[in-house]
Amino acid sequence: MIMKVANLKLSTKFSLAVGVILLLFCTTFSIILYYYLKNQVLTDAEEKTMIIMSQIRSVGAYVRETLRPAMFETLSKFGASDKIIIEAMSTTHVSLQVMARFKKEVEDYGFARVSENPMNPNNKADDFHLAMINYFSRNKNEKLWKGIINTEEGKRLFTVRPIIMEYECLRCHGNPHDAPKELLVKYGTSGGFYRKVGDVIGVESVSYVLDRDLANVKRIAFDTFFFGLSTLGILFLALQSTFVHLVTKPLNNLARTFKDIVEGKEKLGSEIPSSRTDEIGELTNSFNILSRHLYEAEEKLKKAATLEKQMMETEKLASLGQLSAGIAHEINNPLGGMRLCFNNLIESNMDEQSRQLHISTINSGFDRIQRITKQLLDFAKGSPLSMKMISICKVMDNVLQLSSYLISKKSLKIVKEFDENIPLINADSNKLEQVFLNLIINAIHATDTQGIITVRCWKEDNYCFVSVSDTGKGIPEGIRSKIFDPFFTTKGVEQGTGLGLTVAKSIIEQHKGDITFETSEKGTTFFVKLPI
Numbered sequence: 009m010i011m012k013v014a015n016l017k018l019s020t021k022f023s024l025a026v027g028v029i030l031l032l033f034c035t036t037f038s039i040i041l042y043y044y045l046k047n048q049v050l051t052d053a054e055e056k057t058m059i060i061m062s063q064i065r066s067v068g069a070y071v072r073e074t075l076r077p078a079m080f081e082t083l084s085k086f087g088a089s090d091k092i093i094i095e096a097m098s099t100t101h102v103s104l105q106v107m108a109r110f111k112k113e114v115e116d117y118g119f120a121r122v123s124e125n126p127m128n129p130n131n132k133a134d135d136f137h138l139a140m141i142n143y144f145s146r147n148k149n150e151k152l153w154k155g156i157i158n159t160e161e162g163k164r165l166f167t168v169r170p171i172i173m174e175y176e177c178l179r180c181h182g183n184p185h186d187a188p189k190e191l192l193v194k195y196g197t198s199g200g201f202y203r204k205v206g207d208v209i210g211v212e213s214v215s216y217v218l219d220r221d222l223a224n225v226k227r228i229a230f231d232t233f234f235f236g237l238s239t240l241g242i243l244f245l246a247l248q249s250t251f252v253h254l255v256t257k258p259l260n261n262l263a264r265t266f267k268d269i270v271e272g273k274e275k276l277g278s279e280i281p282s283s284r285t286d287e288i289g290e291l292t293n294s295f296n297i298l299s300r301h302l303y304e305a306e307e308k309l310k311k312a313a314t315l316e317k318q319m320m321e322t323e324k325l326a327s328l329g330q331l332s333a334g335i336a337h338e339i340n341n342p343l344g345g346m347r348l349c350f351n352n353l354i355e356s357n358m359d360e361q362s363r364q365l366h367i368s369t370i371n372s373g374f375d376r377i378q379r380i381t382k383q384l385l386d387f388a389k390g391s392p393l394s395m396k397m398i399s400i401c402k403v404m405d406n407v408l409q410l411s412s413y414l415i416s417k418k419s420l421k422i423v424k425e426f427d428e429n430i431p432l433i434n435a436d437s438n439k440l441e442q443v444f445l446n447l448i449i450n451a452i453h454a455t456d457t458q459g460i461i462t463v464r465c466w467k468e469d470n471y472c473f474v475s476v477s478d479t480g481k482g483i484p485e486g487i488r489s490k491i492f493d494p495f496f497t498t499k500g501v502e503q504g505t506g507l508g509l510t511v512a513k514s515i516i517e518q519h520k521g522d523i524t525f526e527t528s529e530k531g532t533t534f535f536v537k538l539p540i
């Protein structure tokens with residue numbers, strides 16, 4: 009999910025974030041509003057029921073304290089102390105009558121003045137009021153109870169007070185003998201008598217229907233939610249289009265141009281026109297600067313490459329010139345001697361011995377030219393290798409065998425240190441023979457009589473190594489960088505052409521190997537490294 013959101017476009021992310029924020033905001037605001045208004049409705053209802061309760065108690069108090077004593081006095085004056093006019097003297101009756109009229113005016117209110125065992129059976133308490141009577145009987149200190157009860161007509165807020173027996177009420181609710189006869193005739197003695205002062209004889213309650221007000225509160229909360237959401241939604245759309253115009257579009261433009269440049273559809277150095285001075289403007293300017301820098305850098309690189317190319321051409325020409333000069337020189341030398349002998353042979357009468365000497369000089373001249381051209385051909389063509397699995401030690405043994413005459417002539421000592429565990433390698437044995445032979449002959453030439461030549465073969469990682477060390481005077485510093493150059497030699501015409509190391513290097517490189525050397529006044533070691 010997080011990955012998916014991360015892959016979304018900037019404008020979609022922005023829309024999602026703002027959408028979620030708006031939804032949360034509207035929901036939270038509506039919930040807070042709902043609870044605030046609900047609380048307000050309950051507080052209002054409580055206050056109203058309390059006012060009505062006070063009103064009804066005031067009516068009851070007036071009946072009890074003023075109207076009833078005055079009526080009893082008047083009745084006894086007329087000799088009718090046994091009489092009672094319930095319509096004017098019963099607090100319960102008067103309260104109920106007043107509230108019945110009140111309810112006609114304001115339907116939402118309800119009033120009850122009930123007892124567990126009332127004189128008038130109509131005033132018997134229902135289950136809820138019975139529970140309230142028990143509650144106040146148990147908790148004598150409690151003088152008021154408020155709460156919401158689910159009734160058949162819906163939710164109602166009830167304010168309930170206990171009716172406590174007072175002394176003035178004992179005449180009608182104490183011993184039936186003391187009560188007005190008319191009361192006994194009307195209601196009998198089964199209920200409402202034998203009360204004691206301080207007894208909780210019933211409860212009176214004022215209730216208020218909450219459903220309509222609560223429904224109103226719900227509707228207001230919902231209306232606010234939807235109205236808020238749609239208003240904020242419009243605001244959000246306006247914001248989003250501003251965001252797209254100010255941010256997304258210029259960024260997309262920038263990204264597209266950048267991509268086009270990278271993919272080569274647009275020329276490097278292309279710029280995006282911008283007159284803005286804000287962050288997007290700065291970004292565009294930076295992009296333009298970067299594009300320009302890249303263009304300049306590319307131009308410089310192109311130029312540098314064309315230099316480098318020219319330099320390589322020049323070097324190639326120079327080495328070609330050197331090579332040609334070398335070849336001309338190397339072939340011209342023996343040719344000079346050969347021409348002299350040839351002229352002598354034709355022009356002068358010479359004895360048989362001199363004739364043979366001249367012919368052999370011409371022959372060795374041919375040999376030399378042939379040797380040079382053969383080596384050159386090998387070098388130039390880089391004739392293909394004939395690869396086989398061969399033992400490097402065996403190749404070296406062959407080479408030592410071949411050069412044994414030269415070695416014994418100089419009374420040199422040969423030290424062999426061969427690691428017999430070197431695996432066979434894939435190589436051209438003839439070519440390697442040529443390389444090793446040149447190294448051995450070079451070492452023989454460099455070493456004075458009775459010197460030592462050490463030949464080593466070993467394996468390291470995925471390479472095998474061959475080294476040829478001599479105890480000669482070493483390679484002078486001034487010529488170290490030239491020994492691999494074609495025709496570079498310090499030897500006489502008879503001994504060397506200066507192509508040995510050039511060809512060796514080329515052969516070893518054909519084998520993906522490497523040839524190096526270390527030299528000092530005490531001698532020289534050549535190392536050949538070949539992949540196994």
Ligand SMILES: Nc1ncnc2c1ncn2[C@@H]1O[C@H](COP(=O)(O)OP(=O)(O)OP(=O)(O)O)[C@@H](O)[C@H]1O
Nearest residue numbers: 450451454491497498499504505506507508509532
């Ligand atoms: N072991 C060595 N000790 C001292 N100098 C060396 C040694 N090996 C090579 N050189 C120097 O490097 C030069 C070039 O050697 P390279 O084998 O290419 O040619 P060369 O031996 O002179 O002639 P050739 O073509 O017959 O081999 C030699 O002439 C010599 O001066």
Ligand SMILES: [Mg+2]
Nearest residue numbers: 446450508509
């Ligand atoms: Mg040589």
